[in-house]
Amino acid sequence: MxxxxxxxxxxxxxxxxxxxxxxxxxxxxxxxxxxxxxxxxxxxxxxxxxxxxxxxxxxxxxxxxxxxxxxxxxxxxxxxxxxxxxxxxxxxxxxxxxxxxxxxxxxxxxxxxxxxxxxxxxxxxxxxxxxxxxxxxxxxxxxxxxxxxxxxxxxxxxxxxxxxxxxxxxxxxxxxxxxxxxxxxxxxxxxxxxxxxxxxxxxxxxxxxxxxxxxxxxxxxxxxxxxxxxxKNETPDQWTEIDSTRIDWPSKIDKISNPYDFHNKQSVDKPNEDRPSPLKIIPLPLQRKADFDSKLSYIRLPSFNKVVNDAALYAHASRVLHQEANPYNGKVLVQKHGTQDVWVNPPPIPLETDEMDWVFDLPYQRKPHPSYGNARIPAYDMIKTSVNIMRGCFGGCTFCSITEHEGRIIQSRSEDSVIREIEKIRDQVPGFTGTISDLGGPTANMYKLNCKSPTIQKSCKRLSCVYPTICKHLNTDHSPTTKLYRRARAVPGVNVSPSHLDCDTTWL
Ligand code: SF4
Missing domain, CATH: 3.40.50.280 (Cobalamin-binding domain)
Structure with missing residues (x-):
């Protein structure tokens, strides 16, 4: 049954x-x-x-x-x-x-x-x-x-x-x-x-x-x-809006406290209390002080109409998007377009190694569809003897799309899975000359590099693990990469070219 x-x-x-x-x-x-x-x-x-x-x-x-x-x-x-x-x-x-x-x-x-x-x-x-x-x-x-x-x-x-x-x-x-x-x-x-x-x-x-x-x-x-x-045009019940539609919130300036007065408690500012709204709305700078369920909250970005006309607000919206890119602590982002709200949920949880292996072990023919006959597809020629070993990049360079698309957490395949693919290329790809052109990925020299502590990684809000300084929590041990290369070179009938930094061309 x-x-x-x-x-x-x-x-x-x-x-x-x-x-x-x-x-x-x-x-x-x-x-x-x-x-x-x-x-x-x-x-x-x-x-x-x-x-x-x-x-x-x-x-x-x-x-x-x-x-x-x-x-x-x-x-x-x-x-x-x-x-x-x-x-x-x-x-x-x-x-x-x-x-x-x-x-x-x-x-x-x-x-x-x-x-x-x-x-x-x-x-x-x-x-x-x-x-x-x-x-x-x-x-x-x-x-x-x-x-x-x-x-x-x-x-x-x-x-x-x-x-x-x-x-x-x-x-x-x-x-x-x-x-x-x-x-x-x-x-x-x-x-x-x-x-x-x-x-x-x-x-x-x-x-x-x-x-x-x-x-x-x-x-x-x-x-x-x-x-x-x-x-999404309706806000779900019980959710709190964190208002990030402006860069600075003019607000009451807290009285400078007496450093010798240990009993002086500062109160949490609530500037939106007067605003008639069924929603609880908190200005972004006050979110750390406010009492709300962060799992049931979203950040409202400056609207489309605002960012079209204001470069500073555009940059602000872009910065918030990048700050909320960690799947474990990123919040929902909402941006108004006319009368509609575009509701962007947090990024997907990265694939584990066994799941990456499963995806790469699916029954690909490793060839163009037969309806193309003998036509040459240059992108296929370039990639047919190349093996993708990982995804993601913790560099966070502002000009690059990898972090925005694949995320900052590195997802790596296992050695066994990569070796299996090399053997398939050797045995199945027409015209294979014996050379694997690269063991690569968007940033191949980050293979199996990640934050040393999963707990810290889950709460981290840095945009880059290597800028402005290399984070002390970053594992920078390249031995998994060199070990993988040595093992790949030992596969009978195969040579391996040095890896290099690829541009991201992975669709998903
Ligand atoms: S703590 Fe450091 S190494 Fe870990 S994710 Fe954050 S920036 Fe990267």
Whole structure:
């Protein structure tokens, strides 16, 4: 008899293991050789429909360095039937109906790179090639792919839930400066009209979302799910607002206390008592003194209208976003856009090593989909003999997206898992010459480096573990990296190039 499906809560500090969910009934169809990109492939699998359809602006390469493959294989391993619509013609909704209506939702991504970075140079010139397209052909994706694809999916199937994610959506979760138009733009949730945005590494949120939707839950019920942002116009009961809509709060200046008077107790300032509001509202600078349940509180950022017109307030909102990036102590952020509130939950809990291993052990073909024939996909050529060993970065550099997307806590794979992948590359990748091009990741020289104390890490609010000084709590022992390299070099038939600092191209 099949076990009853009981879905554990996905938004606590102790989420269920990724591989612990009871499988969806469609697991009986088995594992697809490649995730279907056509009705014919669906029929060959015996499917009458897809449960989830992923729409991506990249060519489908079934490799763990490509976001649609990681997400697709992850959902397939949960038992769902996953189809891929890759680089669809976006002038009409026709291409978005090619696999039929998904039973659960559309998952939309702009691909491994933001679509504007992919299409334009820093001088705003149109690029002549696209590394994520067969034969590097340019023009196969629209500007702001996430917005365009969402609108077309909405046209195709009006009431099917739309989930957006990937680096393009993740970095645009609140009002953000857009270099390409030289403007501050609204949250992509508002512009795309999507139902929910999953930011950062989204495996946990996706598994939870798919299982719960299949159990009849609606998207609105995920308003408190970690790693998710959505439009929310009502504040839940009992919550406290921490008001951070301004930089300085003019307030009563505390009387300077007599240092010899040990009985002089300062009272907590309550400047908002006069404000008629059903909410308890506390100005940000007073939150440490106030008495409230921090788990039931959110920070209100300056509204979109304010940050558009005020660079200092924009910088303030951005600073608060970064300060609340620790999944263990980050708060919900709320930003008003016109009459709507964009509600951004705390980041996802990082994957444990066994979960990282599970994700990388999924049955990837490590090749582009056969429909591309012999076409060359430059991004695949670059990555096909490269192994991703970790995620995240504790550097916190202000110009970089890694911390904002993947977080400051390093998530590493085990040595055994990396070695297994090297052996698969050696045995499966066509044309493998014996050289693993790198054992990398966004910041590969941080492999297995983290805060020495998990307790301190959970309460830490620093933006960087290495600036302005290297934190005394940081473990800086590189021996796990050198040990891994030595072990990889000992694999028969394999050489390993030195690792290097990669840019982050991981979709999730
Ligand atoms: S205490 Fe130091 S090492 Fe630990 S997370 Fe904070 S900054 Fe990083």
């Amino acid at each position: 099949k076990a009853t499906r009981s879905i554990p809560e996905g938004h606590s500090d102790n989420p269920p293991k990724l591989y612990s969910y009871p499988k969806y009934w469609a697991e009986c169809f088995g594992t697809a050789p490649f995730l279907p990109m056509s009705k014919q492939e669906m029929e060959e699998m015996g499917w009458d429909s897809c449960d989830i359809i992923i729409v991506t602006a990249d060519a489908y390469v079934d490799h763990p360095s490509f976001g649609m493959a990681v997400v697709g294989r992850l959902l397939e391993a949960q038992g769902f039937r996953v189809g891929i619509i890759s680089q669809p013609e976006w002038e009409s909704a026709d291409a978005f109906t090619q696999l039929g209506r998904p039973n659960l939702f559309f998952g939309i991504t702009g691909g491994n790179m933001d679509s504007l970075i992919n299409r334009y140079t820093a001088d705003l010139r149109l690029r002549s090639d696209d590394a994520y397209t067969p034969d590097a052909e340019p023009g196969k994706r629209p500007d702001r792919s996430v917005i365009v694809y969402s609108q077309r999916c909405r046209e195709a199937y009006y009431d099917t839930p739309i989930v957006i994610g990937g680096i393009e959506a993740s970095l645009r979760r609140i009002a953000q400066y857009d270099y390409w138009s030289d403007k501050v733009r609204r949250s992509i949730l508002v512009d795309s009209n999507a139902d929910i945005l999953l930011f950062g590494n989204a495996e946990r949120a996706l598994a939870e979302l798919a299982h719960q939707i299949s159990n009849g839950k609606t998207i609105e019920e995920f308003w408190d799910m970690r790693g998710a942002a959505l439009i």
